[in-house]
Amino acid sequence: MSERKRAPRRLPSRRGGDSRRGSKPAERSEALARRKTQRAAAAAPPLGGGGRRGPKPAARQRGLGAKDTWRGGKHSWLSRWVVLACGVALWQLWAGHRHSAFFPPPSTIWSAMHQKWFNGPAGHLFLNSNATGNILPSLGRIGLGLAIVVAIGVPLGIAIGRSRVLMDYLDPLLQFFRSIPVVTAAPVFIALFKIGTQMEVATIVAGTIWPLLLNTIDGARSVDPVQVETARAFRYTAWVRLRWLIFPSTLPSIFTGLRLALSLSLILMVFSELVGSSNGIGYEMDQANSAFNLPDLWSALVLLGILGYLMNAILYLAERYVLAWHRASHG
Amino acid sequence: MLDVTELSRAYGQGPAAHLAIADVTFSVERGELLTIVGPSGCGKSTLLRCIGGLLAPTSGGVVLNGAPVTRVPDRLAVVLQDYSRSLYPWLSVADNVALPLRRTVKGRTARRAAAVAALETVGLADAARRHPWQLSGGMQQRVAIARALACDPVLLLMDEPFGSVDAQTREDLEDLVLAVRAERGITILLVTHDIDESVYVGDRVVVLTGGPGRIRAILRVSLPAPRDQIATRELPEFVHLRAEVSRLVRSGSQAQAQLAGD
Secondary structure, three states, rough: OOOOOOOOOOOOOOOOOHHHHOHHHHHHHHHHHHHHHHHHHHOOOOOOOOOOOOOHHHHHHHHHOOOOOOOOOOOOOHHHHHHHHHHHHHHHHHHHHHHOOOOOHHHHHHHHHHHHHHOOOOOOOOOOOOOOOOHHHHHHHHHHHHHHHHHHHHHHHHHHHOOOHHHHHEEEEEEEHHOOOOOHHHHHHHHHHHHHHHHHHHHHHHHHHHHHHHHHHHHHHHHHHHHHHHHHHHHOOHHHHHHHHHHHHHHHHHHHHHHHHHHHHHHHHHHHHHHHOOOOHHHHHHHHHHOOOHHHHHHHHHHHHHHHHHHHHHHHHHHHHHOOOHHHHHH | OEEEEEEEEOOOHHHOEEEEEEEEEEEEEOOOOEEEEEOOOOHHHHHHHHHHHHHHHEEEEEEEEEEEOOOOOEEEEEEOHHHHHHHOOOOOOOHHHHHHHHOOOHHHHHHHHHHHHHHHOOHHHHOOOOHHHOHHHHHHHHHHHHHHHHHHOEEEEEEOOOOOOOOHHHHHHHHHHHHHHHHHHEEEEEEEOOOHHHHHHOEEEEEOOOEEEEEEEEEOOOOOOOOOOOHHOOHHHHHHHHHHHHHHHHHHHHHHHHHOOO
């Protein structure tokens, strides 16, 4: 369980000085000047280096209600979209000239999307019957799959993480099963379950349980020993320990696992629908592929991108709300 | 009320075992404030954990109010040195204080009221709704003290409680402990590595020597009752006692160094 699956976090880079080593003699004076700034930086208290230990004044001042742009960063939410807009514009220009059948221009893709899904009434968010008949089942499968994964993964992960015996016995098993690429297990699922929602949900569950389970185990194992000793010293009951110590302490890791599981679930949803389904986004893609309808194929890809982005954004906002204490106390 | 008899605790087993404390015997009277002082690594914390039932002794025993301590006894509370980690960051200050009361006090509002009352005692009633990480180190330690007091303990164990706060805050917290003791008559065991502190707050001072921790001496502190950070510290008695404790701690660690040299 040594391998920690962590999504990359945006941390302010503390060390700017790694490249400063090994400077040539010719650059000595410059290096000297640099060293001075380095020393000044060393005199300042380290940022965020304290981990869980010390209280951090900056974090204290920031408080719960701090406003931040989406995912932090220096640049505003709007200006970061400019790059995407420029990319789309360039693609439009390029594809408009080439008339390539494989790379239709964004305008063609957009009109395909519009015709296929978004020409419904405004009261239905412009979704037409084809959209509700295909996008909703796909999202439903992801939702059901992730719900099952959370219902199994979180309790099991906490149990394994907090129990030495379970850990010792189950670790080899977990390592074995998680190494099996779930995609290759698809024939087994087709044999086990009927083709359709059952098999698709099973595929999503079998694939996404691992990041959630392993992260939960990891989080439950690394509950701060001082916090555990406090629970012992004040004789907290088993329920209080679980609900008010172990679960909240594991929650950041659960969210990390969930974020990985979410992006994986989108892939597995499409894959399972490609293999065998009578509706869904993957099914639509399969249809478009058979008909050699490339604008439709592209429009499905764009739709998947939008869905993935929105799902991530929702999870991010939920995490921000639930883990406000974690952001503030750990910086 | 508390009797510690020939208490020893070893870590590890067989020839590799490391003896942390050996043959520690002393007793504490009701309402007394006993300080335990010694060089770092002399087993002070181990001793406190054995008394609190958090750690089983290798031999010897602890008797609290006539009953041997085998697990954490009722109406015992602790304040650890690492206040920032002993408070739960996901709970508000009041919820942190109220959490130990779930076992004894029925009803959310009753627990809440008890928590706020305890926070008032330490002068932090205004901070009830805030979170631990929004408070300074000294304030966090006050919350930890409030949490201990909310349990209405008969015995309070404090493990280097003021080890990581600044000097001014440390003095305030020392006076807070003395005030609480005077008001409620709680029996307190306070472990510290600060010789001045051990004399200033203590009724008696237990001096431990290191490797393994043994009792070097037990000194009675007969300084006048309402102690004052400035006046008390300039009394000849205080100066004399602190020199005495200092000498004992120092000679203990020198003897230990000599032993290691041989």
